[in-house]
Amino acid sequence: MKEPAVTDAPPDPALTAELLGLALEAARRAGALLRDGRPDDLAVAATKSSPIDVVTEMDIAAEKLITGYLAEHRPDDGFLGEEGASSAGSSGIRWVIDPLDGTVNYLYGLPTWAVSIAAERDGETLVGVVEAPMRGETFRAVLGGGAFLGDRGLATRPAPPLERTLVSTGFNYVTTVRAHQADVAQRLIPRLRDIRRGGSAAIDLCDVAAGRLDGYYERGLHPWDLAAGALIAREAGARTGGRPGTPPGFDLTVAAPPGVFEPLLELLEEYGAWHD
16 A cells, blocks of 8 residues: 655546445445344353354455455455455455454454555545444545544644643554564553553544544555555544554554654554564
8 A cells, every 4th residue: 555646647537536425335234233132131241252243244344245246336446355255356446345444343343443544546545434333433434535433524623742641552462573563552641641552443444534533554454454544534633644654564564743753653663572
């Protein structure tokens, strides 16, 4: 995934309007399916296999709903989805889908989970939608067109000194990686106002866009975790990136307003945030 170059021609407005409309409707339908189809007692036996199986089934059902809806309207597009959707397509457009970002939150009945849908062309994200049903929020962005929460335009917070920043992060499921991430967070905390751990990369990126966080970083994200949210953050004024000189990706994803992005990335580099 690449960040848009300043010299790139703007995307065709008719195309982006079509893609945005489809993404909004697909995300709305999948969000309703996940919200209304979640059993009330799902977290009662959260350590057993049965509730996790239910979550997996809901995840797969949501992805099938999304891909089916999009394919009905744009049959020549490609797909990349967390739950296995993968096809090249022939139109040049690829949909990057996370049907349920924040699975553990969903399992436990916490509200911070989302449906994330992005449309990209040649590795560049044109449209991003993040639907957070339990928060009643729909974030959206079009490349070059700004970021919005509903009809309200979004802008990142003015950059404070690093010691007054509220920064969010996430942790990997692999124990050794989590241990290293915890060590990095422990070293960061004295340098910041505080650290939060929301549990959904897509929502964290949108909260940077909405000015609710001063920054966000995480290691181990896949394209479907960050495609939509990173565009929304950038269109609200944030910088996004990975290891110095690289785009956001699996090794590291950082999003923050200019003035926070640079010193935060320097600290993450100093603390070896992308090493075990």
